[in-house]
Amino acid sequence: MPTAAVSSNSPSNSPPASPTAPSRPVSLSRQHSTGLRWLGVLLLGCWLGGCASLPSEVERPLSRALENPSETYLGQRVEARAAQAKTGNDSGFALVGNAELAFTSRMTLIKAAQKTLDLQYYAIFADDTTERLFEALREAANRGVRIRILLDDFNTSGKNAQVLKLAFEKNFELRLFNPLPGGRGSMFFRVLGNLKDVGRMQRRMHNKIFVADNAVAITGGRNLGEPYFGQSEGINFVDIDVLAAGRIARDLSRSFDQYWNNPLAYPVQSLMTARDIEALKSQPPAATANSSSLEDPAVLASATQPATSPANTSTTAVSALPDxxxxxxxxxxxxxxVMLTDKPSKIAADADTADESQDTTVDGLLQLMSQAQTELLIVSPYFVPGKRMMQQFADLRQRGVRIRVLTNSLASNDVPAAHVGYARYREALLAMGVDMYEMRAEQKGSISNFGLAAGSTGGSSGGSRASLHAKVVVVDSHWLVVGSMNLDLRSQLKNSETAIVIRKRALAAEATRMIEPALASGAWHVELVDGQLVWRAPQDSGREDSRKEPDASLGLKLMLRLIAPFAPDEML
Structure with missing residues (x-):
């Protein structure tokens, strides 16, 4: 069992589009004028960034998770279920690979909570789906439930800033982790205004934790928003969560408390007023564009990517989700x-000069993977191995360990710039005998669920495209890891992450059964034939094999070639 970053008592949406060139020739004077305007915009952004700063005197009342979960209905049910199981284990698990179940399980926990609800997320997007969650949270608050929401600050601009209004409602507390100084009217100007501190802007709290009454928790890959619950008309994310009950839920609560009480967590009231948030509603559409496809701030490395923000579905479609x-x-x-979790200090401003011996979530995962004897099954939407991981894969292959990796194709990746880092290692991975699979953007039936047959219900509308978002590792059909981490250098070096390592063949087998249909019929199998890449078409897809990145436009391929020489792996 890995020892890195352990806390236990038992055995990463599309960035806003950059300014586009005029569609027809313009005069030299007009070109000069346009250039001056953009120079002015850049100077303004830098000036705004230089003037803005975070408050120095901030009150952060100390608070902790519920001390005695057994006082609650959920706590009592967990204790009864543990006693009934008679296994001697103090934690129970249920996998969630269905987008509808991901939504309804959260709603159920909100409605069942009697004392506390703690939510920690990289992103919460303001849309019809989250509004239903917010209404349930308000009902819980009205019956006396204390609600703490800890949110990374990167995606809290434009329309999504409206989520922050919860901070001013009864029994709600909302803190922003590692906030960026400056306005929130537009993601573009927010990033522009913080270019002077790119290093800090790149460090994000990527943890995803949802805990009810310190008794039952949900963790995994999902943020909160329509694309994560199969309700978007644009991108829908294929993901896996795990419901966790008992001692492991209390471990997750302790991790939440570490971040909640950290100096990098700022109460919303210390950064803006309710009137400030309300004023953002009046911003023009360009300033309030939805940034919901930004999984990580790789926007700096892909500023020229075409916008692919998903359109909101109708209220009727969203209301079709059960309660x-x-x-x-x-x-x-x-x-x-066992829980693997990064310390909040990983995000600190001086993290690059801090003690590098501190183990991380990804370090713990790599340690577990290195012990594989027969097989590794890896699911990672953003897969940028780096030299250390590549050496580990080479060592495993020399020992005869089978390695299968499912990641995004260029067409299905919601952050195409991340594909640049993956593509650098793809041929070497294939040469050493790693089986590589790339998710198809177009799927049959329900594209937002793992483990459902083609044509089954519970997914999104036919116009949507699928994007892999699950973060799962199965080791030797015996160990299962589900968490927020990607197998890339951003998760290893920049972002904070959380994962659960479970030792149980039955759960490892269940996760494998969820994933293997995607390998067989939902993904391209990439091979190296005579030194050339070949994408083998999925079974029954009606597609032919390809020797070029399938389903990706020529413009996208050219753009990535331009980005590739300038984008370091750790920023992708």
């Missing part, structure tokens, strides 16, 4: 487990 589910009917498995 709750009976969690007792899920297949709960009791197993030994």
């Amino acid at each position: 709750s589910t009976n969690l007792r009917l899920l297949s709960w498995t009791w197993a030994s487990s």
Whole structure:
């Protein structure tokens, strides 16, 4: 079992489009004028960034997770279920590969909570789906439930800034982690105004934790918003969460408390007023564009990417999602487990000069992977191995360990710039015998669910495209890891992450059964034939094999070639 970053008592949306060139020739004087205007914009952004700063005197009242979960209905149900299981393990798990279940399980926990709800997320997007969650949270607050929301600050501009209004409602507390100084009217100007501090802007809190009454928790890859629950008309993310009950939920709560009480967590009231947030509603559409496809601030490395922000679905479509589910009917498995989590200091301004011996979530995962004897199954939407991981893969292959990796294709990647880093290692991975699979953007049936047959319901509208977002590793059909981390240098070096390592063959097998249909019929199998890349078409897809990046436009391919020489792996 990995020892890195352990806390246990038992055995990364599309960036805003950059300014486009005029569609027809212009005079030299007009070109000169346009250039001056953009120079002025850059200077203004730098000036604004230089003037803006974070408050120095901030009150952060100390608070902790619920001390005695057994006082609550959820706590009592967990204790009863543990006693009934008679396994001796103190933590129970249920996998969630279905977008609808991901939504209803959160709604169910909100409605069942009696004392506390703690939410920690990289991104919460303001849309119809999250508004339903917010209404349920308000009902919980009205019956006396204390609600703490800890949100990374990167995506809290434009329309999404409206989420911050919850900070001013009864029984809500909302803090922003590692906030950026400056206005929130537009993601473009926000990034521009902070270019003087790119290093800090690149360090983000990427953890995803949802805990009810310190008894039952949800963690995994999903943020909160329509694309994560199969309701977007643009991109829908294929993801896997895990419901966790018992001791492991309390471990997740302790991690939440570490971040919540950290000096990098700023109460919203210390940064803006309710009137400030309300005023953002009046911004023009260009300033409030939805940035919901930004998984990580790789925007700096892909500023020329065409915008592909998903359009909001109708309220009717969103309201089709059920309000709750009976969690007792899920297949709960009791197993030994350990939590891997990064310390908040990983995000600190001086993190680059801090003690590099500090183990991270990804370090712990790599340690577990290095112990594989027979097989590794890896699912990572943004896959940039780096030299250390490549050496580890080479060592495993020399020992005869089979390695299968599912990642995004260029067409399915919601941050195409991340594909640049992956492409640098693709041929070397294939040469050493790693089986590489790339998710198709167009899927049959429900494109937002793992483990469902083609034509099944519960997904999104036919016009949507799929983007892989799950972060899962299965080791030797015995160990299962589900978390927020990608297997890339951003997760390893820049972002804070959380994961759960579960030792149970039944759960590892269940996760494998969810993933393998995607390998067989939902992904391109990439091979190296006579030194050339070949994408083998999925079964029954009606497609032919390809020797070029399938389904990706020529413009996108050219853009990535331009980016490639200037984009370091750790920023992708």
